[in-house]
Amino acid sequence: MFVGICPRRPCAPGGSVPPTPRQFLGRLPLPERRFLADALRAETVGGILLLAAAVVALVWANVWPGSYTQVSGFHIGFDTPLHLDLTVESWAQDGLLAVFFFVAGIELKRELVSGELRDPRAAALPVIAAVCGVALPAVVYTVVNSGPGGHPAGWAVPTATDIAFALGVLAVVGTHLPSSLRAFLLTLAVVDDLIAILIIAVFYSSGIKGWALGAAAAGLVLFHLLQRFRVRGWYLYVPLGLVVWALTHEAGVHATVAGVAMGLLLRCDREPGAEHSLAEQVEHQVRPFSAGFCVPVFALFAAGVPVNAHALAQVFTHATPIGVMLGLLLGKSLGVFGGSWLTARFTRAELNPELTWSDLFSVSVLSGIGFTVSLLISELAFAPDHALVEQSKEAVLVGSLVCAVLATLLLRRRNRVYRALSDQEDASTA
Incomplete structure (x- = not known):
């Protein structure tokens, strides 16, 4: 998505053509810029709503804590063999986030089929940057929590990037980030989401029920066959998706896995004469619901933690929250930037001359905003220790806020x- 090819160079002596270096963070072609603009528009609006929901959650939980606990703990559903009598908070965590990961699965499928991840050479840089941006925060957290009083189980909390929150910050502060940097951030987040769902599926699934898992797998096979034979009709896919989700939930695997699995199974090939593939059409329809409703509602019931002198003192004095904050601020920033620089160095990719490595470092700091998935993993890693869950969430909020402020200062500089580059892109689009 963000790697372009430099112009062909003249032949070397003897008639051979020297290898053409790839350009890192080059200007995107027009079709890619249009797709990126559509994708980021919904994410930006969703990011602003996410910020608003987080603020409302904090105010609600600290001003009227009793009502917040009562509403989030209210049970909705019915006690069936699939155990769907869940609290409002659990519905937001297991149900609404499944829609979020469904969209993430579609994004990943598109990247693998027709986007940047299709070409192994072009995919190497964002993939390695994302992997380093997951590995280093986990290492930082583990080191901080390796001594007495530490809780190593939370190593995955600071590993995730929240693209909606990051874009919401960009929209609020009014930075004119060029499309190549936004595309890098989006591609990074897509790979990051895949790693996050793998972590959730492998490390935070317990009490697996074979019959439910097998039935969910059969449902996914049916979903795939319906796709393969070009069967259309939302009245078939929506009930099937709900059944697969419920069976995955009952199986002991986190229900968001069902969302990403169905997203990956959607067809990304275009029918003859069609402007968009089925996956692109579905993503266009579902993304506003995900970004504008599902994720903000999840934040509303996940971000409500105490904010007072005692709570903040714990954040800066206990190993668990310190590990989370340092993982987001140092681990993410250095992991993404270091992975990008090393990969570009050893693949001989040339940085776009219109940008500098400091621009990439600023975006790397912005990637330390880990909100939605980090809050989810906090719930999974430390349950049922409510105090640790709250400390971890408070650290996610503080760490994300610090990354947002620092990235804003770096980008505004x-x-x-950036405004000039954006104006040039707009002029070439017109």
Whole structure:
């Protein structure tokens, strides 16, 4: 998505053509810019709603804590063999986030089929940057929590990037980030989401029920066959999706796995004469619901933690929250930037001359905003220790806020350059 090819160079002596270096963070072609603009528009609006929901959650939980606990703990559903009598908070966590990961699965499928991840050479840089941006925060957290009083189980909390929150910050502060940097951030987040769902599926699934897991797998096979034979009709897919989700939930695997699995199974090939593939059409329809409703509602019932002198003192004095904050601020920033720089160095990719490595470092700091998935993993890693869950969530909020402020300062320093680049892109689009 963000790697372009430099112009062909003249032949070397003897008639051979020297290898053409790839350009890192080059300007995107027009079709890619249009797709990126559509994708980021919904995410940006969703990010602003996410910020608003987090603020409402904090105010609600601290001003009227009794009502917040009562509403989030209210049970909805019915006690069936699939155990769907869940609290409002659990419905938001297991149900609404499954829609979020469904969209993430579609994004990943598109990247693998027709996007940047299709070409192994072009995919190497964002994939390695994302892997390093997951590995280093986990290492930082583990080191901090390796001594007495530490809780190593939370190593995955600071590993995730929240693209909606990051774009919401960009929209609020008014930075004119060029499309190549936004595309890098989006591709990074897509790979990041895949790693996150693998972590959730492998490390935070317990009490697996074979019959439910097998039935869920059969449902996914049926979903795939319906896709393969071009069967259409939402009245078939929506009930089937709900059944697969419920069976996955009952199986002991986190229900969001069902969402990403169905997203990956959607067809990304275009029918003859069609402007968009089925996956793109579904993503266009579902993304506003995911970004505008599902994720903000999840944040509303996940971000409500105490904010007072005692709670903040614990964040800066206990190993668990310190590990989370340092993982987001240092681990993410250095992991993404270091992975990108090393990969570009050893693949001989040339940085777009219109940008500098400091621009990439600023975006790397922005990737330390880990909100939605980090809050989810906090619930999974430390349950049923409510105090640790709250400390971890408070650290996610503080760490994300610090990353947002620092990235804003770094990006605003170059905002005049970004505005000029954005104006050039807009002029070439017109």
